[in-house]
Amino acid sequence: DTAVSQTPKYLVTQMGNDKSIKCEQNLGHDTMYWYKQDSKKFLKIMFSYNNKELIINETVPNRFSPKSPDKAHLNLHINSLELGDSAVYFCASSQRGLAKQETQYFGPGTRLLVL
């Protein structure tokens, strides 16, 4: 009954490779997010989708491409991986209410290490 799940949990790969991370939420939420957390623990928003529509696209290299096949899934594809991409990537979801302010529920994270 996991609310927000991500796969894989760990990802070790070589520079230059292409990899994908998958996220699924079973909370019925409309909005999903991708965050990058570096070694200094700073949480940086990368993308946000609302009902499959991209609504937040922060300054992220275009090697990163999100894809939302439906509102329960948000995947992240990374091309030509670089050493600096090593981080923990968190998926999150939230539900827009009347107040338009909502709790974000995070997935367990994907620990990416680029060698």
Next chain:
Amino acid sequence: GENVEQHPSTLSVQEGDSAVIKCTYSDSASNYFPWYKQELGKRPQLIIDIRSNVGEKKDQRIAVTLNKTAKHFSLHITETQPEDSAVYFCAASRERKDSNYQLIWGAGTKLIIKP
């Protein structure tokens, strides 16, 4: 744009003492202020939040205060316990030009509870 500053970056307190973490925000239109706790190797989770129509909110040993005039809000943890050791993030919600809302995150505070 909105900026959220969080202090201190590291806080070490004796078990049983109180801990206070402070955040300031720049956008006076921000009206929702959540606090997330991230234990080592785990996902961030909401512990308490406050909306701009309230000055203080309490939940057992944790409380949050908001000073809208000064544009700062604080997390207070009393009678600290070892399980309070974690990284704590504050955030402020602002409305974007496209009418979507976005959380702006503080840089995090590592709280260490000394036995």
